[in-house]
Amino acid sequence: MKRMKKVAALLLAVVMLASTAACSSDKSWAAKNDSLTVPIGSYIYELYAAYYSASSQTGDTAAGSASSQAAESSVLDRKIDGKDAKTWIREKALNSTKSLFVIDRKMKDLKLTLTDAEKASIKTNTDSSWANYKSTLEGYGIAESSYQLAAAEYSAKYQKVFQATYGKSGAKAVPDDELKSFFEKNYTDFSYVLCKLYKTDSSGNYSASFTDSEKKKAEAEFNDYASKISAGTMTLQQAADAYKSVDSTISVQNDTANLKTNLQGYPDDLVKLLDGMKAGETKAAEISSGYLYILATKNDIAKKTADEMKTDDGRNNLLADYKGQEFSDEISKEADSISGVTINEKAIDSYDPSMFAAEK
Structure with missing residues (x-):
């Protein structure tokens, strides 16, 4: 009887060992x-x-x-x-x-x-x-x-x-006041017009850089636009319309972005330009290693807060x-x-x- 018990115990141990080995070799799961x-x-x-x-x-x-x-x-x-x-x-x-x-x-x-x-x-x-x-x-x-x-x-x-x-x-x-404060301290609202300092082919692809005289002419026009906008005699839209004779594809772009994280990937020189501007100020500058000239207006971020917070999607994106x-x-x-x-x-x-x- 004792011998049978020992044999049974030994068989059980073998079965358990086989079961453990099978489990340890199971690669179908990770955790x-x-x-x-x-x-x-x-x-x-x-x-x-x-x-x-x-x-x-x-x-x-x-x-x-x-x-x-x-x-x-x-x-x-x-x-x-x-x-x-x-x-x-x-x-x-x-x-x-x-x-x-x-x-x-x-x-x-x-x-x-x-x-x-x-x-x-x-x-x-x-x-x-x-x-x-x-x-x-x-x-x-x-x-x-x-x-x-x-x-x-x-x-x-x-x-x-x-x-x-x-x-x-x-x-x-997060209380609304705290979220509003984060938005106004970290986000920038701006409008801009871009001037390409290079030529494109019929497909819109780069073909050649501007000559020095072409580049200086474009820069002079954009600097003039900036002066007129600052003086209140021209709007950014009017500046874009005025330049359409040179580039028919030009348009006013608007964005509200957290340039501290800059997930949109704006050029560093543009971020630096906007960071040094006050609300309501307009500046023109060369960016992107001389491939673009920008005319930018920094808007009052506080005026965008209500729009950002009024929808669930806007609030949730800001919260994220x-x-x-x-x-x-x-x-x-x-x-x-x-x-x-x-x-x-x-x-x-x-x-x-x-x-x-x-x-x-």
Whole structure:
């Protein structure tokens, strides 16, 4: 009898060992807890996104080009934030994967759920972008469902948690007065007309630079316009109309932007020009390394506040600009220290960032 018990115990141990071995060799998932299992495809997508984030941070333009060796050398052989690129990419991908659990947990804590309309929007957005990325992502072993979880679904939940945190009734709700103050201190409202200091062909493409005399003539006209606008004898629109005899495509452009972050990518010399101007002031100046001459009027930003705040979209966009980085940092920090999540180290370690360097 005792012998039978020993044999049974030994067989049970063998079965348990086989079960454990099978589990440890399962590379279908990257991480999981008691309510969410993140498939390995979602991690690969995060690794892919981190690779190209590293590419942009190193200023690399070769990634994804025909020369995979040049791409790998320019991205993976560099350092980012004091770390070798491979380490940085892996850490960022893992942090992004853990962030899926952070947002999922916050959705539950805040008692938030996705509506049927939001779920439909997630599917629509996924299908739309998947059509463009399918061949590339499937080549790396990323299924559409994994892409949806890491991209559109995460984004929808992220925005929902953000609004529940900083929105009007959120735990860290931002008062209107505070948001207005941020807008007026950080944003610039301006109108401008651009003069090309070069010639174009029939298709509108660059053909030749202005001669010195042509350049001086254009600059003189724009400086004259600036003087007249400052004196109140001409408007910016009238200046544009006056220059149409030279360039029929010229027009007045208007923008309200946070030039401190300058996500729109305006030339540095334009940002510096506007920063040194007072509301109501008009100036003309050469920008973009001598390719353009600009006539710009800086408007009173306070007059734009009501327009920016009157719609939900406007207020939400401003709120995202104000608190977006703070929220992102918080999610990343929580992801680094999250508990109760099992990481499938064997699965994620089997994927190396260099796999993306060969993309053409």
